[in-house]
Amino acid sequence: MNAGLVSMSNLVDLDQMANYFYNLQSHDYIEYIEPNYIYQSLNLTSDERSNELWGLKNIGQTIQQQSGVAGIDINIEEAWEITQGDEEVIVAVIDSGVDINHPDLKDRIWTNPNEIENGVDSSGNGYVDDIHGWDFYNNNNTVFNAEDGDEHGTHVAGTIAATQNDIGIVGVAPNVKIMPLKFLGPNGGSLSDAIAAIEYASDMGATIANNSWGGGGYSQALKDAIDNSGMLFIAAAGNESVNNDGGGWFAxxxxxxxxxxxxxxxxxxxxDNRGNLASFSNYGANSVHVAAPGVSILSTLPGNEYGYLNGTSMAAPHVAGVAALLLTNGVTDPLEMKDNILDSVTPLSSL
Ligand SMILES: [Ca+2]
Ligand SMILES: [Ca+2]
Ligand SMILES: [Ca+2]
Known part of the structure; x- marks a missing residue:
């Protein structure tokens, strides 16, 4: 006879339990007896607030007053059994600035291997002292400006690659590097700066670019820059609650x-953490490819802070992180990365 599993769902006093097992175990036909332990779900990582990252691991925990549905997440633990990324993998964050001194980001920032701080363009790429990327908005090498805010890019960067340590949060791909390319200021950014940032990312070795920005009309120049970049270009669908397929009077x-x-x-x-399309999220059966966690997303904010933000801007970096894990695992062609991501999604009835 095989070992039995005894349900211990009823509380009993210890003496009673010991006697119960003793009597059973002495039976000739029972090899061993173990209690059917009830395991508690552990935190995702030792990072202090990892249990708030429902997008990575949703066990039904309540986030900002909304209880989640277990399993509505990106299923990160299975991916992490294969890889958590590699520092050779560079994800460009084309956004506002990124607080490169945040304790959860400082080790995750790309460094230009051919540039030194000496007042001249050592790397010969047209940018002077672009040690950690470039600020196209202010046209200098300071990729973080507290006076500009720069919350948005800092938050996005954390979702992609915040360090796995004991503090704060952990990113989707916590071993990859972020290339901060700032083109958004307090009042937005220009088309020409966006194009310059895309070209920079492509030229300097990023294979994946996160683009949590939008607005403006159709631009052939921008489209060409994306087309020619050779990067996987991950873009937030937008927050106007409209159908990006167009056609309606409202879109x-x-x-x-x-x-x-x-x-x-x-x-x-x-x-959101119940698998519903966010009320603000754009959609489109033809023009929007995937959905990702974008409501009540906890991530890094400037000045050693953390906070919750909502938006398709927060969803895109979850996908960028997944792409970075794929790249680490040998899927080097951006079109293959896209196919892998689109082929591996779980259908949701809300979508
Ligand atoms: Ca340079
Ligand atoms: Ca230099
Ligand atoms: Ca951390």
Missing amino acids: PQPSYPASYDLPNVISVAAV
Whole structure:
């Protein structure tokens, strides 16, 4: 006879339990007896607030007053059994600035291997002292400016790659590097700066770019820059609650850059911790490819802070992190990365 499993769901006093086992175990036909332990779900990592990262691991925990549905997450633990990323993998964050001194980000920031701080363009790429990227908004090498805010890019960077340590949060791909490319200031950014940032990312070795920004009309120049970049271009679908496929009176035009019909673009909608499309999220059966966690997302904020933000801007970096794990695992072609991501999604009835 095989070992039996005894349900211990009823509370008993210890003496009673010991006697119960003693009597059973003395039976000739029973090899051993063990209690059917009830295991508690452990925190995702030792990072202090990892249990708040429902997008990575949703066990039904309540986040900002909304209880989740277990399993509505990106299933990160299975991916991490294979890889948590590699520092050779560079994800460009084309956004506002990134607080490169944040304790959860400082070890995750890309460094230009051919540049030194000496007042001249040592690396010969047209940018002077671009040690950790470039600020296209202020046109200098300071990729973080507290006076500009720079919360947005800092938050996005944390979702992609915050360090696994004992503090704060952990990113989707906690071993990869972030290339901070700032083109958004307090009042937005320009088309020409966006294009320059995309070209920089591509030229300097990023294979994946996160683009949690949008607005403006169709631009052939921007479309060409994305097309020619050779990168996987992950773009937030937008937060206007409209159908990016267009056609309706309320959606006179799609949301760009997410809606450029290019093979290397992934457009990302946002879902909440119950698997529902976020009320603000754009959608589109043809023009939006995937949805990812984008409501009540905890991540890094400037000045050693953490906070919750909502938006398709928060969903896109979850996908960028997944792409970075794929790249680490040998999927080097951006179009293959996209196919892998689109082929591995779990259908949701809300979508
Ligand atoms: Ca340079
Ligand atoms: Ca230099
Ligand atoms: Ca951390």
